[in-house]
Amino acid sequence: MRVICWLVLLATILAIPAAGQIAKEINVPKDTCCLLIQAQGLVAKFQDWNQLAIYREENARLAGSPAEKGRVVFLGDAITEEWKLDKYFPGKPYLNRGIAGQTTPQMLVRFYPDVIALHPSAVVILAGVNDIAGNTGPETLEMIAQNFRAMCELARVHGIKVVLGQVLPVSDYTATKQTEKHPLGDIVRINSWIRNYAAEAHAEIADYYGAVVDDRGMLKEGFSEDGAHANDRSYSVMAPVAEAAIERALK
Numbered sequence: 001m002r003v004i005c006w007l008v009l010l011a012t013i014l015a016i017p018a019a020g021q022i023a024k025e026i027n028v029p030k031d032t033c034c035l036l037i038q039a040q041g042l043v044a045k046f047q048d049w050n051q052l053a054i055y056r057e058e059n060a061r062l063a064g065s066p067a068e069k070g071r072v073v074f075l076g077d078a079i080t081e082e083w084k085l086d087k088y089f090p091g092k093p094y095l096n097r098g099i100a101g102q103t104t105p106q107m108l109v110r111f112y113p114d115v116i117a118l119h120p121s122a123v124v125i126l127a128g129v130n131d132i133a134g135n136t137g138p139e140t141l142e143m144i145a146q147n148f149r150a151m152c153e154l155a156r157v158h159g160i161k162v163v164l165g166q167v168l169p170v171s172d173y174t175a176t177k178q179t180e181k182h183p184l185g186d187i188v189r190i191n192s193w194i195r196n197y198a199a200e201a202h203a204e205i206a207d208y209y210g211a212v213v214d215d216r217g218m219l220k221e222g223f224s225e226d227g228a229h230a231n232d233r234s235y236s237v238m239a240p241v242a243e244a245a246i247e248r249a250l251k
Helices: 002-015 036-047 056-063 104-114 129-133 141-157 184-201 208-212 232-250
Strands: 072-076 094-098 122-126 161-165 204-206
Touching: 056 104, 072 104, 104 141, 122 141, 122 232, 129 184, 141 161, 141 184, 161 184, 161 232, 184 204, 204 232, 208 232
Parallel strands: 072 094, 072 122, 122 161, 161 204
Antiparallel strands: none
């Protein structure tokens, strides 16, 4: 029975179209095949679908001592995970809780152990591009918005200030063409919602998008090695944007 369940899940994943976009509605695909070997290979990963184990030991270590004054948690996907916070924010008590490939529903489940339990003064959330890509299944804009709302409301209840990052654009300037999987219009839609919601949630905006977008609506040429992930050029302009937003949030 357990293997059958994973087969159904795998078939659903394989049936999702490769091109990403925000879904207008959710129609669950029918099971298309039985791929036992692939399903068994995915069992271990999906037993920790939200990847709660990645930072568990480090979180436990931090729980044993009082939180540093001005602690800030950066929560996000690969762009956050690959951000060398000690390099770009030297001497700052900033914690990285990014995980490559993650979507907002996964981050929502991680929000208590990876953010709230660490007692930060603020959290910087950068998410949404993998939701567009459909990494954990198709999502409507409303579904993505609900995940953002839930994280922000949890933060507010626990006295944590919120900085919402504007999703970075992607580009087709490298060998990997990214705009099919991450339509530029959908990135603009998410960013528009985030900006409007920030006022309602009393959150600050870190406008990474405005710092790295070119006149074609793409990530500037040379700011990524694959058209989707930030490189040092991107981080060098993102860091002051984040720092200014954090300072505003903590005033």
